[in-house]
Amino acid sequence: MDYSTFLQLLNDEIARGDGSHKKQIIRFAHSRDYRKCMSHFMKLKSSLTMLSAVQPSRIIHAMICPAIPEGKLNKFKNDIFFEEDTRMKVHGTLHKTSVQWDHGIPWGVQQIRAPQTWATTTGHRIKIGVIDTGVDYRHPDLRHSLMRGINLLNRNMLPHDDNGHGTHIAGTIAAANQMKGIIGVAPRALIHPVKAFDHNGSAYVSDIILGIDWCVRNRMNIINMSFGMKSSSKSLLNAVMNAYNAGIVIVASSGNDAKRKSIDYPARYPQTISVGATNRQRRVAKFSNRGSFIDIYAPGDKIVSSWLRGNYNEMSGTSMATSHVSGAIALLLAQNPTLTPGEIKSLLRRSASTIRGRRLHSKAPGEVDALRLLREAKA
Structure with a gap:
């Protein structure tokens, strides 16, 4: 050549x-x-x-x-x-703007029994690359959780959030403001924001690939991907495979189309952990994709988390479910740092709690349970 x-x-x-x-x-x-x-x-x-x-x-x-x-x-x-x-979109829909929040632990964090693990693990120093719309660096609940990231849309700027979705995801994973704000699943994990999505929550596949590239070079433990598209991309698959082979756990949202036999990419790739959403009743949320391509479910309906300008918002989507799973994996990795992505997927599936409306002997995936996950890893 x-x-x-x-x-x-x-x-x-x-x-x-x-x-x-x-x-x-x-x-x-x-x-x-x-x-x-x-x-x-x-x-x-x-x-x-x-x-x-x-x-x-x-x-x-x-x-x-x-x-x-x-x-x-x-x-x-x-x-x-x-x-x-091609372009893709984030997997979350806004319900309420500027939700009033006193302080405490959101229902989703409670439902997956994260607080019961904090006596032994808080996700200390586990590095999570959140490929999303950026993050609000001034939010008081995220002050101790945010680390250096990258803005792929403008390399000269910090990955500031101009949409809100990325800040919401970061809050569920690792918010840490016990006195006045919310507490995330893994309050001592470290969020590295990778801004690939614009203010409309839209991104090019190439920016996702560059984001994965950055996460591999900067040795993230986990990549959170709360977005998707309907078609496959050979280039994106290659990037996901290479990150997986580098030992990075990739958690991806399945999509909000209520489909029973299909989920979005990149969640559909076998190298990712694909996440569906549940509600407060521990049932699959109406909007969530479901079926054999799902690896695990997590709370994703009417989730309150951090928002722009120090506010809070309620959102629904498999995006919100994915952030709960990323947090649970951070709790696990802080105690068991040598686990491979394949081992973690297997542990998640084995330790999941049964979803309501499912037969007890059903092989269908369950809802993430952080406490059982840690016990399963010990066993």
Whole structure:
């Protein structure tokens, strides 16, 4: 492969672009070609100025760049694969704005019996990458839980939340304000916000991939993915597989379409822990996807958590359920740091409590139970 010619062509086609915001992912057939191309890329990017619009992704040996017309790089068709960069949405819906909250433990955190584990584990120093809309760094309930993250939409800015969804997720996982605010499932876990979603709760697949890349390089223990899309992406699957192989537990929401035989991606990938939502009655929430693709359920209906400008909000969705599961895994990993992602999925399923409306001998997945999870790991 002639890397210089390839990069020159890419530069020229980007310069000729139509000004649209469409993007594409260019994957290399062989990792050695990616590495050699990157070496040329570093040398040439000062002279080929349009290459500044290209973002390398080490985790999947790819380049993310503005979309160029099909066929323009035909001479390299044996060395590279193209994938259109699609969009996806967060999995949560807002119910009430500016909920009044006195202080204490939300019902979902109580229902999964997290407080009964805090005498032995609080998720101390477990690193959780929350790929979402960012987080409110000024929220008093999150002050002790937030660490360095990244803003993939604007690398020069902190991953500040301009939507609210990411702040809500972070609160359920690791809020720690006993006196005046809420307490999350794992109050001493560490949240690393990865802002990939805009103020509308929408993101490109490529930004998710770059977020996973960041989480792997910065050695997260858990990645929380409270979002999804209907179609599969080869590039996203590769990123998820590589993070899984690096020992990172990936927790993903199944979607809010009340489907019985299908769930959204990336939750559908076997390398993730797929999460459905339950309500206060320990039944599957009406909106939640369900069925054989679900690994575990957790509270996701009318969940109060932290919000923008120090406020609180009530939200529903498999997004909210996913944050409960990420918190429970943080409690587990703080006590059992050598567990693999596969072992954790198995422990979650074995220790789950039976959901109401299910036969006792049913093989269907149950609801996460943090106390039983820790006991199962000890056993």
